[in-house]
Amino acid sequence: MNYIQGSTRTFVVRIGVIFICVLAVSMVGIAVYYHAQNTPITPVTPDTAEVVITDKPNDFTLKANSVDTLGVDPDTTFTLSSEQPIDKGTVKGAFVASPSFGYKIESTDSNTFTIVPESSLKTNTVYQFAISTATPETEDAHQFAWAYQTKNPFKVLSTIPANLATGVSLDLGIEIVLSNEKFKDPEQHITITPEVSGHFTNYRQTLVFLPDALQPATMYTVTIDKDFGVEGSHEKLGSEYQFQFETTSNDAELPRLGFEDQFYEYTAQDKPFFAFRSNDKSNLHVDAFKFDSFDDFSNAVDKQFTGIPYWARYMRQTHPFDTSGLQNVASFAPTLIDSDNFYSYFEFPTALDDGYYIVNLTNGNTPAQAFLQVTNLAASMQVSVDNTLIWAHDISTKTPAEGVSIHFSADDSLSQTTDSQGLANFTTPAVLQDQTSGSYNIRKSLEFFTLEKNGVKLLVPTKNSSNTFWYLGGDSAANRYYWGYLYTNRTLYL
Structure with a gap:
């Protein structure tokens, strides 16, 4: 074992050595941050990771410093806190991130460390972090693991009717599928021209406008302004989004x-x-x-x-x-x-x-x-x-x-x-x-x-x-049996 001097006796050992001695690694203190995603977390334990060894049992916490209802900001930093004092070099060798990214470690004392990414993290990505600890008297390592998902930029994913659709049914609702839920005040940010009365409702990421009546053979323009946003976040659409469709005629006319x-x-x-x-x-x-x-x-x-x-x-x-x-x-x-x-x-x-x-x-x-x-x-x-x-x-x-x-x-x-x-x-x-x-x-x-x-x-x-x-x-019989759209309420297909 290699000893690293600190304010207390601290040393590290390659986690591969620990795995030779034991059949499993116990998982403790797992903190997971999710936003609208159900991806299972796999422990991050590459063979090159090091284990933090301290005289007394240790406890770690990891916190993303810039988070809102949409998730973690891609420009965030992370704060890693250790119950037992350790040095920055030990953290550098033992802290694991997946997907990996370049970062530097800053600290003001031997218990608190700031993980500063060298560049912005990828958007809409789950990042997993882990650090393992043990004492000289224990043969198995205790791994602390966390997962944070970065924000998915707020945007329009799709619409029904599609942009430039024609022959749209007069009893169709107008659906807007967005990248995030809990949109804020759609009535103030969405306009339909020519004006049509109705009301908004939503289910998860789908915002639906239910018109009282659409007029036949009419071209409608739906405009979402750039300030449309999400509750609990400063994120906004950022640029105006517009789509058009045309309703069908009354066949008799x-x-x-x-x-x-x-x-x-x-x-x-x-x-x-x-x-x-x-x-x-x-x-x-x-x-x-x-x-x-x-x-x-x-x-x-x-x-x-x-x-x-x-x-x-x-x-x-x-x-x-x-x-x-x-x-x-x-x-x-x-x-x-x-x-x-x-x-x-x-x-x-x-x-x-x-x-x-x-x-x-x-x-x-x-x-x-x-x-x-x-x-x-x-x-x-x-x-x-x-x-x-x-x-x-x-x-x-x-x-x-x-x-x-x-x-x-x-x-x-x-x-x-x-x-x-x-x-x-x-x-x-x-x-x-x-x-x-x-x-x-x-x-x-x-x-x-x-x-x-x-x-x-x-x-x-x-x-x-x-x-x-x-x-x-x-207008052939065969074509009438083809779908124009296929959507489900779920965004994950197996």
Whole structure:
């Protein structure tokens, strides 16, 4: 045994030696701090740990110095108290932490020691600590063990309805799953627009708003302000959280009608061909209206997708673009082509001249609308978090379109030109980086690129899909049996 001098006779011995002599280590004085977690604690006894040997039986306590209802602050220090006097070097060799982290030990006397981590601890992590003690007369070591869980930062984990959900049932409650319980005054920090009466309730980490009545075909915005917090803690959300959803329509008032895409492009030599979905095809009619210029067309796109997001199909049906000032260049009852999938199809009876159009498909008084460009300039676009690639092609010559200028609706400073292969490769604009990286950004408008060569312009939208048409992904019998969500009241799955 190695003796270490102190105010009393104190020495340490490797705990592995003790285990050779005895079959088990008795556990005494275990103090466990938990917050919303039921993970079992395993004694921390690595072979390299040392045992504190004192003349008299010793007793240790460990306290986290910064704790609230959410748990231990990641920047906390710990105070280790020893009933018998020992020196700092002994503590350094015998004190064990798991997961391990760098720390220094400070002391003002031989009974009280401050464990100071060299950096912040990991959040939402259970840290186990142990120290073992014995006397020269005893062969077995007594281990003192503690467990503390660091705070889980207060944040929103999920919502029902999901962000940008459409077709939401009118009798659905609004659920917000948070990282911690005992949230404080939700009525003062959560707003719903348009305003809806109701009341809040909660179960554990799930906060539920039970509305008295949601209105059909309405887009709701739920905003949680940055000061929303938890009782007994200074922790707050820190930044505003917002999500949107759209309720379903009353089927008797609003037939389900929508184009497959919101933008179509054809040449003046092709008859435009459209795909759509409808639960009632008995009274369909098509009208095509022509814009006077590309600027009028792009302004209409911007107006239609500002205030009514691209995904809100019911609001789009109830708030169509006003075509009263446009020239009607085609009006006909479509001949339908049915298929085995969700879509039906129709073709224009004749081709249209070069230009920019909006197409109305109506079923009674209910319109679905799609934007149409007739031009020989075509483009394909791929957007990643880092780079955007646009390939331009001249359909009339069947060659890549060199020298096409490219501009972006949300950034006037972006200016690119295609090369001899018709390609332009550039850094993705910041607003699109936010959207491709999976953030909860709610788009206030539809961004688009404008391509131009020799006075011919093409609008390339960054989104072109109506796949949110059905709340659960389609109207077939098979799709109706798929779940849109699966949640339980428990956060641990075995």
